[in-house]
Amino acid sequence: QVQLQQSGPGLVKPSQTLSLTCAISGGSVYSNSATWNWIRQSPSRGLEWLGRTHYRSKWYNNFAVSVRSRITISPDTSKNQFSLQLNSVTPEDTAVYYCAAASGAYGDVAFDIWGQGTMVTVSS
């Protein structure tokens, strides 16, 4: 079955770019039924969906309004993974970041597969 493995730094300086990667095993980023998502969680904001990428004969993206101007989610087809970049971070971006997939077995927005989570702190 599909598994997700996250990687990336746990500390980012204010105004810099947060970058995380999610490697997919047991499945393909080209899946025509799955969506590949980034979700974060903090005590102040709870669970917050950031955005997704998915392939349906071509690549599509959707992003949350709150981060739309600062976010990039990209598939890396050569490595079968997808990534998150969040620009111009502030301490408010401090959170546990999860990659998550809706495999398609349970619908487009039912997240049945999760990465292990990465605690990212924004601090100088």
Added chain:
Amino acid sequence: QSVLTQPPSVSAAPGQKVTISCSGSSSNIGKNYVSWYQQLPGTAPKLLIYDNNKRPSGIPDRFSGSKSGKSATLGITGLQTGDEADYYCETWDSTLNAVVFGGGTKLTVL
């Protein structure tokens, strides 16, 4: 402020039943399927219910979901101490064009 509204906490005794509500609007719960997640301390959320009332394989039938209009409900029967966790509702919002979550409900099994 979360788009979907849940009670911050609920509690019940072992063996009892509890329900957790999730209130939204016509642009989210009113027109899209609802999912529910269980999050144990220090772990990622786990899918409990999808498409309003369906359980993924491996989820016991003690967990159930329902939806009516702009609200959804998660029910848990035969409460166990291992059910103590945070529970979240989630759906798609057709106006925001985004996934939205509830603020979460902490379940205490007394």
